[in-house]
Amino acid sequence: MRYIDFRSDTVTQPTDAMRQAMANAEVGDDVFGDDPSINRLEESSAERYGFEACLFVPSGTQANLLAIMAHCQRGDEYICGQDAHNYRFEGGGAAVLGSVQPQPLANNPDGSIDLDLIKANIKPDDSHFARTRLLSLENTIGGKVLPMDYLAKAQAFAFNQRLKLHLDGARVMNAAVKLGVNPADIMQHFDSVSVCLSKGLSAPVGSILLGDEATIGRARRLRKMVGGGMRQAGCLAAAGQLALDTMVERLAEDHDNAAYLAKRLNEVDGVECDESLVQTNMVFAKFANDYDVLALGQRLKDKGVVIYKGNPLRLVTHKDVSRADVDTFIEALKQSI
Structure with missing residues (x-):
């Protein structure tokens, strides 16, 4: 029986073109940096979305984990929404594996977090407290799109508070399509962005993490540490490339x-x-x-x-x-x- 599956867009099947691309993909050892399909995906994604560097990873959960750990040290803290995926649904990875404390705050009905509330929860520079280093937002969140003016305000706020700003952009392409903007217009406000290729974009596996060279360099080392270094994974990257090239609109x-x-x-x-x-x-x-x-x-x-x-x-x-x-x-x- 064919099932009509409404559980999530994670259940999407790869397209016929993706299957063909996977079968014909050039591959190499990605841990050595030798996989041409992965290199192509990372280089083209960084250029397309306005970042210095990009990292292909097995999952969105790992992309968020690497971003948090790349921005924060042990004993640091990241602020996020109470409904954030990287707080509620990722196994507490940042705390367990990175010793980074989450500080969840209430999401507004539109998915945003009140900036005054965030400011009130930034820890003082005092040895009693974790060091607040990162603000993490999610777009879309529960299917809701964060307004562009809010993103600009959040960027300015994070800069003034000396915080890094990460976007869990698992479904950022949905947000861009809804707003009728280039995805880069959303991503430009953030120091790092994770993008899931295997949800609505229909690739079978994988996410990308975007950021500057230093952040992605740390994330690449951390990816190896947590077991995310892949070998001949160009077949997966080939499907991910088609996801970004053909499946957004x-x-x-x-x-x-x-x-x-x-x-x-x-x-x-x-x-x-x-x-x-x-x-x-x-x-x-x-x-x-x-x-x-x-x-x-x-x-x-x-x-x-x-x-x-x-x-x-x-x-x-x-x-x-x-x-x-x-x-x-x-x-x-x-x-x-």
Whole structure:
């Protein structure tokens, strides 16, 4: 059975062109710097997005970890949102592996963090406290796009507070498409940026980390330390290259399908969805508090639809979910609820 999978855009399958590129990729030992496909991806990405250097890594989690550890030393601190992926969903890696303390703060409804709140939580220069070194933002966050004027203010704030500024840009391409800007226009505000190639961009594996030469040099050494040094991984980089070259603009289709999904969810009795909150490819549906979403998930799976169980229920559109698939899901939901 073919399943319609709304759990995440991480489930996307590589395109036929990616599979062909992977089969034909030039490869070498990347730890020795000899893989031409990886070198091409790193050099072209740095040039395209306005950075001195780039590093290809196995995952977005590792890209964020390397960025935090490259910017901070043991006993330092990074500030992030309470909802930040690198705080909630990455196994506490910065604290466990880097001895870097997270200081999570409340995210505003639009995903931003109040700059005055950040300022109030920067630690004094005192031996009692961890040293605040880094501010980490996420864009998109929960499907929401951070406004461009906020990014400019955050950049100026970080500079004035002598903080480095990192962007968890796992879905930064979704943000750029939504805003109608070049991704580099978003990235220019940051000292480092991680970009996931295996979500909506549909590559099978990998992320890139962008920054200046010194930061990426430290990150490369740290990548080896945490076991991320790959050998003949050019086949993966070849797919990642196509992801950046050919798959960004089509994200608009995912956004349109998400808006359509939100509209259709409000046709289902017992389901509430605030259509105004749908900005990119994530939709959140709310069920009655006593509703058994676990049982619903099994009934939907029996009908060929897979969801990530929760209330509110997060539904993610991507390359492998069509407009017709949305209609199929709505009918299955009406029959299962």
